[in-house]
Amino acid sequence: MKFLTNSLAKKMWLTVTASIIITILYSYFLSYLFYEKIYVENVRESLLTEGRSLSSEYEGGPLTEELREKIDWYNSKSETEVFIVSNPRELSACLPFEIDYQTLIGEEEREELLNGNAVEKLGYEKRFDRKIMGVIIPLLDDNRLQGIIYLYVPLAKISEITQDFAYLWFAAAMVFTVISIILGTILVKKLTKPLLDMKAAADHVSKGHYDITLNIDSKDEIGQLANAFNHMSSSIQKEDEKKKDFLANVSHELRTPISYVKGYSEALISEMAESEEDRQKYLQLILRESKRMERLVGDLLDLSKLESDEYKLEKMPLPLGQLIEDAIEKYKPILREKNLDLQYRLDPEVIVNGDEGRIEQVIQNIMDNSIRYTAEGRIMIRLSQEKDKCVIEIGDTGIGISEEHLSKIKQRFYRVNKGRTRSDGGTGLGLAIAEKLVKLHQGELTVLSELNKGTTVRIVLPLFEIR
DSSP states (O other), X not given: OTGGGSSHHHHHHHHHHHHHHHHHHHHHHHHHHHIIIIIIHHHHHHHHHHHHHHHTTOOSSSOOHHHHHHHHHHHHHSSSEEEEESSGGGHHHHXXXXXXXXXXXXXXXXXXHHXXXXXEEEEEETTTTEEEEEEEEEEEETTEEEEEEEEEEEOOOHHHHTHHHHHHHHHHHHHHHHHHHHHHHHHHHHHHHHHHHHHHHHHHHHTTOOOOOOOOOOOSHHHHHHHHHHHHHHHHHHHHHHHHHHHHHHHHHHHHHHHHHHHHHHHHHTTOOOSHHHHHXXXXXXXXXXXXXXXXXXXXXXXXXHTSTTOOOOXXXXXHHHHHHHHHHTTHHHHHHTTEEEEEEEOTTOEEEEOHHHHHHHHHHHHHHHHHTOSSEEEEEEEEEETTEEEEEEEEOXXXXXXXXXXXXXXXXXXXXXXXXXXXXXXXXXXXXXXXXXXXXXXXXXXXXXXXXXXXXXXXXXXXXXX
16 A cells, blocks of 8 residues: 555556545446436326326226227337236236236225326336336226236336447547546656655755756646755855854854964963063963954854743843943943044933843944944934834944945944955944844844944834833
């Protein structure tokens, strides 16, 4: 059984075969149904009509010789066997087969005849090897049964009825079978070919080759499945490319600080530093690069947590103006060192439902970028309310971002400066982390920028609802 159902094509052929068998059996059943309902019923009606027509010749009284002769004459001309007798017991002498009078006309049948009703009989007769339909018509005179007219005819077998068409039907059946096999083969191949193509494509994808595309033009469920497969393959390919880019970026970001740490550590161990000043310089460089690696690993862990569905925020009502003011307090020494002016206007009435540590992380990530890419000028921070939302805007007068890079700036590891120098480059994860944190707070983060004129990051968060 497993051999018969181990492919869709075989299952389809089994289904078609089963349908043909069921159709034949159903046709056979209908043939006998029509035989009983149409042919037999037609014979019965014909016999009743003949019998009533002949009984109309009876004018009452004992059966006359003239009436008997008329019936005999009609019997010689008709395909129906017709007998007229004054006593039903006489039938056994007239019929060419044995008959049991008590079986033929019982008490119930006799009552029917006395009431003027015809009696119908249907039974099998060995002599004729077929069923016989018989009709008994009463001849009544003043409610007395003076005689009966008995009509019978052997019923044709259904095979005899269809005998003239048997050869034609057989020839037509053979032609139909051949055509069905040819069309069925074409149909099965047409239906299964896209599935076989998808199976081959799936095997191709499972080996790590994601560039395959199915060319199936149908609009049915198979076509929709092929489109879904193409979309899946394309998505997997994009994710694979992102993974490779991610690994390349992580490797690049880690390789440089590791090289610094390794090189200066070896210099210290081998006492290549000629003075205390050089040793302190080497240690400072090792510390700086260690912090860079620590920050990168921390950002990667944060990003990994944020991309998992299990990450939960610890929300509480927060006075956002106070939180931002506390966060930017840490940057004042750096701003003084770079001679950057800090301007801020914060609405003290703004309260949001958020995670204090994570919102502070968003502010810090954006501030880090603003200070890193602003050589001179100022940093502006504004907090305001707009209907049921609050808006945080952090702007700078830095180098800005060109339009071609602006749409990609929030991607992981994406940096406008492809040189990735140590002096002007972060990990490339700050904005990606900030955007995910803002979305977890049901907010939206937008970057607006113009090359050589500065950048503004706009954050919209829902206000805390007091119930």
